[in-house]
Amino acid sequence: MKTVLFWFRRDLRLSDNPALRAALNAADRVVPVYIHSPHEEGDWGPGGASRWWLMKSLARLDRRLRDHDSRLIIRQGDALDCLHSLLASTAAEAVFWNRLYEPAVVERDRKIKEWLKQQGYHAESHNGALLVEPWELRTGKGEPYRVFTPFWRALSKRDEPDSPLQKPRTLRPTAQWPSSLALDELKLLSGIGWEDKLETHWQPGEAGAGDAMDRFLDQALVDYKTARDLPDVSGTSRLSPHLHFGEISPRQAWHRVRSRMAGQAAVEEGGWTWLRELGWREFAHHVLFEFPHTPDQPLYSRWQDFPWRKNHEAFVLAWQRGETGYPIVDAGMRELWETGYMHNRVRMIAASVLVKNIRAPWLSGAKWFWDTLVDADLANNTMGWQWSAGCGADAAPYFRIFNPFTQSRRFDPEGRYLRRWLPELSKLPDRDLHAPHEAADGILHHAGLRLDRDYPRPIVDYKSSREEALAAARAVASA
Numbered sequence: 001m002k003t004v005l006f007w008f009r010r011d012l013r014l015s016d017n018p019a020l021r022a023a024l025n026a027a028d029r030v031v032p033v034y035i036h037s038p039h040e041e042g043d044w045g046p047g048g049a050s051r052w053w054l055m056k057s058l059a060r061l062d063r064r065l066r067d068h069d070s071r072l073i074i075r076q077g078d079a080l081d082c083l084h085s086l087l088a089s090t091a092a093e094a095v096f097w098n099r100l101y102e103p104a105v106v107e108r109d110r111k112i113k114e115w116l117k118q119q120g121y122h123a124e125s126h127n128g129a130l131l132v133e134p135w136e137l138r139t140g141k142g143e144p145y146r147v148f149t150p151f152w153r154a155l156s157k158r159d160e161p162d163s164p165l166q167k168p169r170t171l172r173p174t175a176q177w178p179s180s181l182a183l184d185e186l187k188l189l190s191g192i193g194w195e196d197k198l199e200t201h202w203q204p205g206e207a208g209a210g211d212a213m214d215r216f217l218d219q220a221l222v223d224y225k226t227a228r229d230l231p232d233v234s235g236t237s238r239l240s241p242h243l244h245f246g247e248i249s250p251r252q253a254w255h256r257v258r259s260r261m262a263g264q265a266a267v268e269e270g271g272w273t274w275l276r277e278l279g280w281r282e283f284a285h286h287v288l289f290e291f292p293h294t295p296d297q298p299l300y301s302r303w304q305d306f307p308w309r310k311n312h313e314a315f316v317l318a319w320q321r322g323e324t325g326y327p328i329v330d331a332g333m334r335e336l337w338e339t340g341y342m343h344n345r346v347r348m349i350a351a352s353v354l355v356k357n358i359r360a361p362w363l364s365g366a367k368w369f370w371d372t373l374v375d376a377d378l379a380n381n382t383m384g385w386q387w388s389a390g391c392g393a394d395a396a397p398y399f400r401i402f403n404p405f406t407q408s409r410r411f412d413p414e415g416r417y418l419r420r421w422l423p424e425l426s427k428l429p430d431r432d433l434h435a436p437h438e439a440a441d442g443i444l445h446h447a448g449l450r451l452d453r454d455y456p457r458p459i460v461d462y463k464s465s466r467e468e469a470l471a472a473a474r475a476v477a478s479a
């Protein structure tokens with residue numbers, strides 16, 4: 001083929017990009033394209049933090065392409081219309097892309113592929129985002145998995161993933177480029193400057209993903225098994241946004257970790273624990289693909305009738321603002337607002353308090369995370385929220401409810417995480433920091449803290465809200 005289009009989506013990298021490699025092998029000239037069409041993603045077009053990331057990542061991708069005499073052609077609108085017009089203006093004969101798994105996008109892509117083929121174009125999609133395609137793993141009964149452990153057993157029994165592909169030497173640029181929008185014209189930023197602060201915490205793009213991987217391997221892999229649960233320690237990889245936007249592929253990550261493990265007994269345990277987390281990402285995509293109703297509805301329909309608190313809106317607002325009076329939750333929500341990220345342990349606690357104690361619908365939390373997380377990912381976010389609400393795949397039994405105070409004392413014993421995000425509590429002694437509403441008046445006075453003025457009391461009483469949640473869940477579970 002003379003000319004083909006390569007459609008970048010969430011595979012914003014040059015190395016280990018199977019569809020890009022296939023396009024380069026098939027053609028003399030490759031035109032790289034990005035099409036902005038959030039309206040085609042159902043209710044789940046990218047949120048605020050994701051749009052910031054996307055903007056930065058596309059800019060860096062374009063720069064990398066230009067280093068190879070290529071460039072990114074940017075369009076906006078219905079993807080099919082944009083492809084149609086680009087095929088005509090470049091006289092391209094084919095479109096190549098890597099697959100995505102969100103229900104609305106799967107459906108859109110299916111129609112596009114069908115249309116391309118009907119029109120006589122070559123259309124070719126590849127797996128660039130997962131270790132295994134969601135349809136490749138089945139239980140003994142031939143059904144999709146709903147429980148992680150057997151899924152992981154089946155995944156880890158397979159051969160190791162193929163070695164990643166090297167970065168291409170040439171990108172086969174054309175001499176005549178079609179017109180492109182400027183990145184600014186996509187209006188990805190909110191205009192209120194909220195995203196500016198994200199810049200200090202993240203380095204979007206393929207090079208940033210490589211740096212994050214190197215840091216993790218050198219500094220955190222060895223202690224990952226224990227340090228991953230401590231929110232004040234840099235004990236995890238922080239690769240989640242890079243994986244979401246495809247700036248590093250899971251098999252690149254897999255092989256980087258596996259080669260670090262080779263012959264080094266000290267990192268064996270941390271290595272496997274981390275690869276298992278990558279397995280959760282695979283499981284989340286498997287569940288999303290097989291159960292496409294789950295972004296808005298529970299996997300198990302009986303949970304549809306769970307009696308959420310009436311008039312929960314003001315409670316949700318306090319939760320979003322980090323003003324619940326549960327310090328570990330408030331610290332997490334403020335970390336999220338400032339950095340676009342929240343530590344996994346704290347995500348679990350913050351989600352549990354929202355759905356179990358406040359008893360607000362899990363979707364209200366999922367939507368806030370969607371807008372504010374730089375790693376917002378429909379598969380992982382849906383899995384995390386349904387797991388926390390007890391209505392999804394592999395969810396904890398309904399009667400197991402996190403105690404946020406105990407969790408806080410256990411995973412942030414010296415209160416370093418709490419003090420970083422809640423400076424108003426910083427003078428409290430360690431033992432009172434986790435539950436200031438229980439501290440004696442003298443201690444509060446000594447720490448210069450007045451409850452209700454400087455920091456709220458819990459917006460719901462932990463013990464009674466727990467009992468109410470249990471009674472509600474018991475009724476649903478036995479219905």
Ligand SMILES: Cc1cc2nc3c(=O)[nH]c(=O)nc-3n(C[C@H](O)[C@H](O)[C@H](O)COP(=O)(O)OP(=O)(O)OC[C@H]3O[C@@H](n4cnc5c(N)ncnc54)[C@H](O)[C@@H]3O)c2cc1C
Pocket residue numbers: 228236237238239240241243244274277278279280281282284342343344345347348351369373375376377378380381382383384385388
């Ligand atoms: C309520 C809730 C919502 C969540 N929403 C998201 C989300 O929108 N996007 C997202 O990527 N993760 C989400 N997670 C999962 C997890 O919190 C993040 O993946 C993790 O904190 C990212 O940090 P890391 O890259 O340093 O993780 P590491 O500990 O270094 O893990 C490596 C990778 O494994 C994957 N991973 C780890 N834990 C999980 C998990 N529980 N489920 C699925 N994949 C996992 C991620 O891709 C992660 O980058 C959510 C968890 C909860 C409880």
